[in-house]
Amino acid sequence: MSLIAERNRKFPHWRRDLTASFVVFLVALPLCVGVAVASGVPAELGLVTGIVGGLVTGFLPGSSLQVSGPAAGLTVLVLGAVDEYGLPALGVIVLAAGLAQLVMGALKLGRWFRAISLSVVEGMLAGIGLVLIAGQLYSAAGLEAPASGIDKLVGLPGAAADALGSTEALTSLALGAGTVAVMVLWKRLPKAAQTLPGALAAVVLATAVTAAFGLPVATVEVSGLLDSVQPPGADAFGRLADVGFLGTIVAFTLIASAESLFSAAAVDRLHDGPRTEYDKELMAQGAGNTVCGVLGALPMTAVIVRSSANVGAGARTKASRVLHGVWLLLFAALLPAALALIPLPALAGILVHAGWKLIPFRGLVSLWRGHRGEALILVVTALSIVAVNMFEGVLIGLALSVVKTAWEASHLRMETVDKGAGPVQVHLTGNATFLRLPKLLESLEALPEDRPVELDLSGLHHLDHACRTALENWAERHSATGTDPVKVTEPAKAGV
Numbered sequence: 312m313s314l315i316a317e318r319n320r321k322f323p324h325w326r327r328d329l330t331a332s333f334v335v336f337l338v339a340l341p342l343c344v345g346v347a348v349a350s351g352v353p354a355e356l357g358l359v360t361g362i363v364g365g366l367v368t369g370f371l372p373g374s375s376l377q378v379s380g381p382a383a384g385l386t387v388l389v390l391g392a393v394d395e396y397g398l399p400a401l402g403v404i405v406l407a408a409g410l411a412q413l414v415m416g417a418l419k420l421g422r423w424f425r426a427i428s429l430s431v432v433e434g435m436l437a438g439i440g441l442v443l444i445a446g447q448l449y450s451a452a453g454l455e456a457p458a459s460g461i462d463k464l465v466g467l468p469g470a471a472a473d474a475l476g477s478t479e480a481l482t483s484l485a486l487g488a489g490t491v492a493v494m495v496l497w498k499r500l501p502k503a504a505q506t507l508p509g510a511l512a513a514v515v516l517a518t519a520v521t522a523a524f525g526l527p528v529a530t531v532e533v534s535g536l537l538d539s540v541q542p543p544g545a546d547a548f549g550r551l552a553d554v555g556f557l558g559t560i561v562a563f564t565l566i567a568s569a570e571s572l573f574s575a576a577a578v579d580r581l582h583d584g585p586r587t588e589y590d591k592e593l594m595a596q597g598a599g600n601t602v603c604g605v606l607g608a609l610p611m612t613a614v615i616v617r618s619s620a621n622v623g624a625g626a627r628t629k630a631s632r633v634l635h636g637v638w639l640l641l642f643a644a645l646l647p648a649a650l651a652l653i654p655l656p657a658l659a660g661i662l663v664h665a666g667w668k669l670i671p672f673r674g675l676v677s678l679w680r681g682h683r684g685e686a687l688i689l690v691v692t693a694l695s696i697v698a699v700n701m702f703e704g705v706l707i708g709l710a711l712s713v714v715k716t717a718w719e720a721s722h723l724r725m726e727t728v729d730k731g732a733g734p735v736q737v738h739l740t741g742n743a744t745f746l747r748l749p750k751l752l753e754s755l756e757a758l759p760e761d762r763p764v765e766l767d768l769s770g771l772h773h774l775d776h777a778c779r780t781a782l783e784n785w786a787e788r789h790s791a792t793g794t795d796p797v798k799v800t801e802p803a804k805a806g807v
Contacts, residue, residue, distance in 0.1 A: 324627035331626035332634030338508045338620045339380055339635060340642065342665070344531065344650060345658035346381040347609060349447060350389040352398060354531045354650050355539035357381045358643045359608040365636015368599035368611065369629055373592030374575045375585050378617035378632045379599055381609040383665040384435075384570050385563070387442045387460070388701045389609060392559050394458060399607070400550050402543035406604025407551070408563040412597030415568065421593035424572045428712040430678070430685040432573055433671050434692025435566065435705050440669030441697050443662055451487030451659040452480045453529060460697040483528045483656045490517050490660030508620070510661050517657035526654070533651040536643045541607040562702035563610055571596045571613040578615070581622045616665075684715050723747040725754055734763040734798070740770035745777035755785050763795035771802045 339361050347357025364379035393401055415421065438460075445463035449456035452474040457466050474480035490513045497509030521528060550556040575587040592613075599611050621631055642649075671689075679686040692708030699707075721744040728736040735758055743751070758764060766786065768774065786797035 325630070327625040327627050328631040329634065331621050331624035331631040332638065334506075334508070334624040335378055335617050335621045335626075335631060335635040336638035336642075337511045339378070339617050339639065341510045341514045341653075341658070341661055342383070342614075342616065343381055343639070344653065345661045345665075346383055346386055348531060348655065348658050349383075349386045349443070349450070349662050350381075350609060351393045352389070352401070352609060353534055353539040355534065355536045355643065355647070356608045358536070358639055359540060359606055360603050360611050361639045362636050362643065363599050363602050363606070363608065364611045365633055365639060367602050368595045369632040369636055371591070371595035371598060372588065373595040374578060374587040374613070375629045376582060376618065376622050376626055376632070377571075377575050377578045377587070377592070377613045378621050378635065379571070379596065379611045379613050380617060382567075382570065382612040382614050383443060383662060384439050384669065385567060385610055385612060386662070387439050387446070387696075388559075388562060388566065390446075391458075391700065392563075396550060396556060396559075397547075399541065399543050399547040400556070401609075402541070402604050402607035403547045403550060404556075404560050404563055404604070405600050405608070405610045406543070407560045408567060408610060409597045409600030409602070409604050411560070411564045412568055412593055412600060414597075415564075416590045416592075416594030416597055419590045421568075421572060421589035421591075424569050424589070424593075427569055428685070428688065428709070429573075430688040431692055431705065431708040431712050432569055433674065434689040434708050435696065435701075436570075436669040437671060437675075437689065438693035438696025438704055439701070440666040441693060443666035443669070447487075447659040447662045447666065451484050451656045451663065453483040453656070454480065460700075464697065479527050482526055486517055486521065486526065486528055486654055487656035487660040487663070489520075490514070490657045491664050493517075494661070494664050510664075513661065514653060514657050517654050517660075518652050521654045522652065529655045531650045531653045531655065531658070533647060536647060542605055543607055558702060562705070566701065566705065567600065567610055567612045568593060568596065574613040574615045574618060578613075578618045578622065581619060584627070684719075688712055688715065717744070718746050720744075721746045723751065725751065727754075727758070734765045734795070735759065736765045736767065738767045738770060742773040743768075743771050743778040743782075744773065744775045748778060748781055751778070752781060752785060755782075755789075758789075760789065760792045761794060763797070764789060765798045765800070767800045768802045769800050774802055 343357035343361040344354045347354045361380040368379045389401065392404055442460040442463060445460070445467060446456045448467060449470055452470060454470055454473065457463050474484055493513040493516055494509040497505065497512055520526065572589055572592065575589065575592055579587055596611065596613065603609065603611055675686060675689060678689065688708055688711045691711055692704055695707040696704030720742060722741040723743050724740045726738040766782070786799060790796040
C-alpha cells in the first residue's frame with residue numbers, strides 16, 4: 312500500500328479538515344486581534360488565546376467541530392476587570408475561572424447550563440452588543456470611551472460633536488465605517504470571492520488604504536509575543552481576598568460557560584456528526600482557560616462565528632480546529648510586525664459589526680408576538696447590563712426568569728357553588744402558592760359571612776406553607792362570625 316493510500320485510510324477527511332482550518336484561521340485572525348485591543352490588552356494576547364483554543368481545547372473531547380478563542384461577548388467584562396484590577400490580575404481571574412469550569416465538568420454540571428433561560432442568554436448578548444457598539448464608536452473616532460455602559464451611550468452625542476470638529480476623527484470614522492460596509496457587502500459577492508472571509512478582507516483593504524494615502528489614524532501597538540505573555544505574580548493572587556474580585560471570577564465562569572455550551576447546541580444543529588458531550592466540553596473549556604490564565608492571556612469561549620465557518624468549510628473532525636491554532640502560532644511567530652500595520656478604526660468596525668450581530672432584532676419581534684414575558688426578560692436583562700454591569704445584569708435577568716416561571720407554574724382556579732341554601736361550596740384546583748394569595752384571599756373574604764362554607768382542597772396538586780397558613784387563618788376568622796366551622800377537605804396527595 313502506498314504512503315498516500317495509507318494516509319487516506321487513516322485520515323479519510325484530511326483534505327476537508329485542512330481546507331477548513333485555513334478558513335477558520337482567516338476568520339479568527341482579525342477577531343483575535345480586535346477583541347484583544349477592545350479589551351484593553353496587547354493584541355498578541357488575543358492570538359495567544361486563539362492558539363490555546365486550537366492546540367489545547369481543540370485536542371480535547373466534547374464538541375468535535377466547535378472552535379474556541381477570545382470572544383466579543385466577554386470584551387466588556389474583560390475591559391472592566393483590567394481597568395479595575397490591572398492586567399496582571401486578569402491571569403488570576405481566567406485561571407480561577409478555568410479551574411472552576413474543570414470542577415463543574417467533573418461534577419457533571421455542564422448539562423445544567425442548558426436549563427438557563429434562553430431569553431436571559433440572548434439578553435446578556437444583546438446588552439454586551441450595545442455596550443460593545445457604543446464603546447467601539449469612540450474607538451473608531453480615535454476618542455477615549457467613558458468607563459460605564461450607560462456613560463458610553465449618553466456621551467455619544469457629545470462625542471459626535473467633537474468628531475465633527477476634527478479632520479483626524481472624521482478620517483478615522485470614515486475608515487471604520489468603510490470596514491463595516493465591506494463586511495456587509497462582502498456577503499453579496501459571488502461565493503468564489505467569499506472564500507476570503509469578509510472581516511479579513513475588510514482589514515486588509517483598510518490597511519492598504521491607510522498605507523497608500525498615509526492616513527493619520529492610530530494602528531495596533533506591537534510588543535512581541537513573548538513580551539506580551541506575563542504569567543500572574545504573587546501580588547495578583549492576593550486579590551483573591553477581595554469579595555468583588557471573587558464576584559468577577561464567578562461572572563467570568565458563568566458567562567463563559569453558558570456562552571460556550573449554548574454555542575455547542577447551535578453548532579450541533581449545523582451538522583450531522585457526533586453530538587456535543589456537555590460535561591466534557593465544559594472541562595475542555597476549563598483546561599483552555601486554565602492555560603490562558605497561566606499565560607496571562609484573554610479568557611476563551613467557544614465562538615459561533617468561527618465554529619459555523621468551520622462547519623461551512625466542510626470540516627469533519629477536530630483536526631481542523633487544531634490546525635487553525637497551528638496557523639495562528641506560525642503567524643504570531645513569523646509575522647508579528649504585520650500587526651503594527653493594522654489601523655485601529657478597522658478593528659473597531661469589525662467589533663461594531665460583531666456587536667450588532669449579538670442583538671437579536673428579528674428574534675425579539677417574534678418573541679414579543681408569541682411570548683411577551685420572555686421578550687420582557689430579554690430586554691430588561693440587556694438594559695440592566697448597560698445600566699449597571701454584566702454580573703448584576705445577568706442576575707437580574709435570572710431572577711426575573713425564576714419569578715416568571717414560578718408565576719406561570721402557580722395556576723390556581725377557584726370555583727364557587729352557591730345554591731342559595733345550605734353551605735357555600737368552594738373548590739380549589741391547581742397549584743396554591745404565595746404568588747396567588749392576594750387574589751385568593753380577596754375572593755374568600757367576599758363570601759357571605761353568615762353562611763357556612765365547605766372548602767374543598769382535594770383538587771390541588773401543590774399547597775405551600777404560606778397558602779395553608781393563610782387558609783387556616785381565614786377559616787378561623789370566618790368561623791368566629793357565629794356560623795358553622797368551615798369544613799375543609801384536604802388535598803388528595805399526601806405531603807402537598
